[in-house]
Amino acid sequence: MSTAPSIEHDTSHGHHTEHYQGGIMRWLTTTNHKDIGTMYMTFALIMFFIGGAMILAVRAELFQPGLQLMQPEFFNQLIGVHALVMIFAALMPAATGFANWQIPLMIGAPDMALPRINNWGFWLLPPAATLLTLPFILALFGIGDGAVNTGWTLYAPLSVQGGMGVDFAIFSIHILGVSSILGSINIIVTIFNLRAPGMTMMKLPLFAWGWLITAFLLIATIPVLAGAVTMLLTDRHFGTSFFNAAGGGDPILFQHLFWFFGHPEVYILLLPIWGLIPHVLGTFSRKPIYGYKAQVYSFVAIGVLSVVVWAHHFFTAGMPVPALLYFMYSTMFISLPLAVLFFCWVATMWRGAMSFETPMLFAQGFIVLFGLAGLTGLVLADVAADAQYHHSYFVVAHFHYALFAGGIMGVMTGVYYWLPKWTGHMFSETLGKWHFWLTVISFNLTFMPQFFLGLAGMPRRIPDYALQFVEFNAISTVGAFILGFSQLIFAYNVWKCVKGGTRATDKVWEGAEGLEWDLSSPPPHHSWEVQPVIK
Amino acid sequence: MKILHRFCLRTGKFFSGLLAALFPLLARADYSWNFPTPVTPIARDTLEIHNHFMIVITVLFVVVFGIMIYSMIKHRKSVGHQPAKFTGPTGTVQWLWALVPFAILLFIDYVLMGIPAYHAVIDMEDTRTKADMVLKVTGMQWKWQYEYPDSGIKYLSTMSTPRDQIANKEAKGEHYLLEVDNPVVLPVGKKVRILLTSTDVIHTWWVPQFGVKRDAIPGFLRETWVKIEQPGTYRGQCAELCGKDHGFMPVVVHAVPESEYLAWVDEKKTQLAAAAAGSGKTWNKDDLMAAGKDVYEKQCAVCHQPEGQGLAPVFPALAGSKIVTGPLLSAEGKIIKDSHVDRVLNGKEGTAMQAFRDTLTDTELAAVITYERNSFGNKKGDMIQPAQIKSLR
Numbered sequence: 001m002s003t004a005p006s007i008e009h010d011t012s013h014g015h016h017t018e019h020y021q022g023g024i025m026r027w028l029t030t031t032n033h034k035d036i037g038t039m040y041m042t043f044a045l046i047m048f049f050i051g052g053a054m055i056l057a058v059r060a061e062l063f064q065p066g067l068q069l070m071q072p073e074f075f076n077q078l079i080g081v082h083a084l085v086m087i088f089a090a091l092m093p094a095a096t097g098f099a100n101w102q103i104p105l106m107i108g109a110p111d112m113a114l115p116r117i118n119n120w121g122f123w124l125l126p127p128a129a130t131l132l133t134l135p136f137i138l139a140l141f142g143i144g145d146g147a148v149n150t151g152w153t154l155y156a157p158l159s160v161q162g163g164m165g166v167d168f169a170i171f172s173i174h175i176l177g178v179s180s181i182l183g184s185i186n187i188i189v190t191i192f193n194l195r196a197p198g199m200t201m202m203k204l205p206l207f208a209w210g211w212l213i214t215a216f217l218l219i220a221t222i223p224v225l226a227g228a229v230t231m232l233l234t235d236r237h238f239g240t241s242f243f244n245a246a247g248g249g250d251p252i253l254f255q256h257l258f259w260f261f262g263h264p265e266v267y268i269l270l271l272p273i274w275g276l277i278p279h280v281l282g283t284f285s286r287k288p289i290y291g292y293k294a295q296v297y298s299f300v301a302i303g304v305l306s307v308v309v310w311a312h313h314f315f316t317a318g319m320p321v322p323a324l325l326y327f328m329y330s331t332m333f334i335s336l337p338l339a340v341l342f343f344c345w346v347a348t349m350w351r352g353a354m355s356f357e358t359p360m361l362f363a364q365g366f367i368v369l370f371g372l373a374g375l376t377g378l379v380l381a382d383v384a385a386d387a388q389y390h391h392s393y394f395v396v397a398h399f400h401y402a403l404f405a406g407g408i409m410g411v412m413t414g415v416y417y418w419l420p421k422w423t424g425h426m427f428s429e430t431l432g433k434w435h436f437w438l439t440v441i442s443f444n445l446t447f448m449p450q451f452f453l454g455l456a457g458m459p460r461r462i463p464d465y466a467l468q469f470v471e472f473n474a475i476s477t478v479g480a481f482i483l484g485f486s487q488l489i490f491a492y493n494v495w496k497c498v499k500g501g502t503r504a505t506d507k508v509w510e511g512a513e514g515l516e517w518d519l520s521s522p523p524p525h526h527s528w529e530v531q532p533v534i535k
Numbered sequence: 536m537k538i539l540h541r542f543c544l545r546t547g548k549f550f551s552g553l554l555a556a557l558f559p560l561l562a563r564a565d566y567s568w569n570f571p572t573p574v575t576p577i578a579r580d581t582l583e584i585h586n587h588f589m590i591v592i593t594v595l596f597v598v599v600f601g602i603m604i605y606s607m608i609k610h611r612k613s614v615g616h617q618p619a620k621f622t623g624p625t626g627t628v629q630w631l632w633a634l635v636p637f638a639i640l641l642f643i644d645y646v647l648m649g650i651p652a653y654h655a656v657i658d659m660e661d662t663r664t665k666a667d668m669v670l671k672v673t674g675m676q677w678k679w680q681y682e683y684p685d686s687g688i689k690y691l692s693t694m695s696t697p698r699d700q701i702a703n704k705e706a707k708g709e710h711y712l713l714e715v716d717n718p719v720v721l722p723v724g725k726k727v728r729i730l731l732t733s734t735d736v737i738h739t740w741w742v743p744q745f746g747v748k749r750d751a752i753p754g755f756l757r758e759t760w761v762k763i764e765q766p767g768t769y770r771g772q773c774a775e776l777c778g779k780d781h782g783f784m785p786v787v788v789h790a791v792p793e794s795e796y797l798a799w800v801d802e803k804k805t806q807l808a809a810a811a812a813g814s815g816k817t818w819n820k821d822d823l824m825a826a827g828k829d830v831y832e833k834q835c836a837v838c839h840q841p842e843g844q845g846l847a848p849v850f851p852a853l854a855g856s857k858i859v860t861g862p863l864l865s866a867e868g869k870i871i872k873d874s875h876v877d878r879v880l881n882g883k884e885g886t887a888m889q890a891f892r893d894t895l896t897d898t899e900l901a902a903v904i905t906y907e908r909n910s911f912g913n914k915k916g917d918m919i920q921p922a923q924i925k926s927l928r
Contacts, residue, residue, distance in 0.1 A: 067701055076781075145848045151776045155737060161736060324660070329645070332649065333644070352619065368603070375592035378648070388746060388748065391748065452568050
């Protein structure tokens with residue numbers, strides 16, 4: 001493989017640690033995949049708490065009917081920025097953090113293929129997050145009218161009408177998009193070129209496969225989003241009429257463009273998680289992964305299907321009957337490859353020898369709760385029933401089962417699973433279990449009532465509600481606060497584990513399989529200085 | 536670590552206490568676990584389909600996770616279960632076992648759910664067959680306009696919940712946030728074809744008991760239909776985020792027997808004719824001011840605030856505003872561009888300031904313009920007559 005000379009070069013110099021600058025310069029200039037992975041994860045964790053704080057303010061407002069804490073303008077800003085922060089600044093960076101840490105370890109590579117692009121990809125994130133949230137702070141000083149207030153979907157013409165927060169969001173999305181594309185290119189190049197000798201594509205770990213599909217989806221769809229928000233920008237400031245009927249445009253065009261990105265985005269967030277879950281299940285069932293090939297093909301199938309079902313996000317906007325039927329039936333079809341994954345997950349555990357350490361608990365919690373997201377997604381595909389569910393709290397509950405239980409809990413599964421490998425220390429099992437149970441219970445307490453709120457007819461994104469929605473909203477708010485504060489246990493547990501603790505063995509978990517467990521914990525500076533040979 | 540543990544226990548206790556406090560609340564409430572009672576054929580269909588689907592997915596959930604939980608109990612290391620080594624189906628029987636679930640799922644997707652869904656969609660989209668009448672709904676920030684093209688009736692419908700209830704300064708009424716000044720009136724047993732559009736941003740017209748939810752899109756027409764089976768008052772609200780007062784844009788429909796409906800049409804016609812006649816006579820300033828205050832409080836105060844102080848930085852103040860205190864009309868009696876009259880009649884592109892030319896009558900426009908020029912400390916002393924507005928159209 002072409003990387004052989006560079007490895008010789010590296011080993012001839014011994015370790016590079018001594019060339020490192022200390023302090024902040026180390027982190028600004030690092031090109032090491034593990035440093036960058038750590039920065040991604042840390043950034044994601046910080047933004048997770050920022051996005052969480054925003055939504056707790058929202059839930060506090062919704063605890064009782066009437067306006068208590070904030071005016072509708074500010075409420076509208078919080079809900080939109082919460083979503084943008086959680087999706088673009090917490091979940092996506094967390095997934096990229098995993099990719100950075102794990103892909104080289106798992107495919108037997110010394111580092112990512114394009115280390116400088118890697119560094120740049122990360123350092124684009126803090127400015128982007130700053131742009132997104134800065135209007136809140138500017139508004140405190142009387143500059144502008146606060147952050148983007150259109151919800152994360154930025155639907156025109158509301159977003160054409162919006163204040164400068166929308167412009168900040170547009171530029172933030174541009175920068176985040178560049179970062180994502182750079183990260184994706186790096187991951188694709190790394191997987192295609194730096195695999196250990198003998199590791200054919202069909203021996204590639206599932207986590208890498210999941211990320212590979214995600215990377216292609218990002219490259220396919222982020223430019224569409226960038227185009228859509230650029231059109232929005234020119235509509236706002238340069239007199240174009242892409243989304244203005246009076247000028248020959250169409251507001252629904254924005255929805256098509258947005259969801260052409262937005263639907264694959266769901267799978268962009270979830271594929272890395274679906275990739276890592278089987279590793280965890282195999283490890284703690286002490287049994288090889290069931291249906292490896294079927295899972296790979298399902299990833300590919302979901303990737304392809306994800307770009308042809310977008311219009312199910314706006315059935316109520318009205319479209320011709322054949323289009324309604326097409327988008328309904330194609331959406332339902334996604335349930336098949338997804339069912340393959342569920343089947344393989346359960347079959348991996350079946351007749352194993354399970355033990356229930358924190359990562360396994362999170363993986364199993366993920367399967368059950370994400371199962372609810374999948375099943376409610378199936379009914380949402382039905383155009384007729386969707387007329388009732390759509391724009392209601394039913395949808396809010398549905399996608400939080402997908403993105404909190406499916407996304408965030410998936411990330412936590414991975415963090416608990418690999419943290420001992422990364423830090424060389426074991427985390428506290430007790431705290432981990434507390435974190436798991438509090439999270440699962442309070443998560444359901446928060447979002448289960450929202451299904452019923454939606455069925456009863458409560459629209460989403462309203463700052464105040466009619467009196468028949470009082471009880472469920474109160475319960476949901478209580479749940480949200482427990483959920484939010486339970487995550488502090490997670491942060492504390494991670495922090496403690498980074499600082500010290502029982503030494504982790506190389507293999508960490510009794511049933512662990514895969515190349516990353518052959519390295520020391522924490523792994524050496526250049527990970528695989530000599531590539532392992534896969535038989 | 537121990538402290539944290541104790542903290543967790545304590546917060547756990549605190550919240551379980553809170554929950555216990557909430558439960559009696561739950562028991563007495565008339566909360567709902569499902570769709571509200573359907574009153575149209577579509578809503579009945581939708582509820583049936585939904586109930587049907589919920590059973591299907593509940594069965595799927597129980598079966599799949601029943602298997603998983605069985606495995607978690609039986610196949611655990613602590614009971615000494617030895618792990619198997621298989622990585623996929625081997626042999627015909629196992630392949631069969633592996634494929635059967637997917638055959639079942641295909642059946643569920645495209646037969647059990649797919650076929651009823653198909654019929655429901657066709658039915659829902661059939662707005663034209665045997666339609667008895669048309670209702671045109673126009674969404675605007677933040678109210679609905681209803682138009683009956685057959686009888687030439689057109690009026691605005693805005694939320695009537697007092698702002699003090701929202702601000703928790705007075706007790707909330709029974710239909711808090713779901714009450715309007717002028718509800719839509721529709722006859723029962725008639726197929727009503729509903730056309731929707733919007734003048735500014737996208738809104739969504741939704742009445743849960745009708746099973747109907749459709750976007751109102753600026754510059755385009757969308758359609759849906761209802762055939763209400765029982766007389767009554769049905770409430771819903773805007774379902775698409777449409778700006779500041781998205782949460783305060785209710786829909787209220789009075790469904791009445793046809794005879795009552797016809798009587799209402801006649802009455803409404805007379806009312807509107809009387810209002811239109813107002814533009815013929817010359818008004819004195821006090822009457823215009825009084826009428827203007829009414830219009831202002833309904834249409835303008837949401838953004839510009841009751842005292843005209845505005846809501847910085849988006850909604851400008853009218854008190855002391857250069858535009859409001861500028862000249863009324865040009866020397867030839869025409870509209871001056873970007874003047875007070877221009878703004879009120881034609882709105883301002885790209886902002887929430889909408890054109891009121893088509894939503895308010897001559898009298899209402901004249902009244903509100905006169906009111907704004909002579910209130911909140913503005914002392915222009917001038918006035919504009921409904922007849923002048925009429926000539927400016």
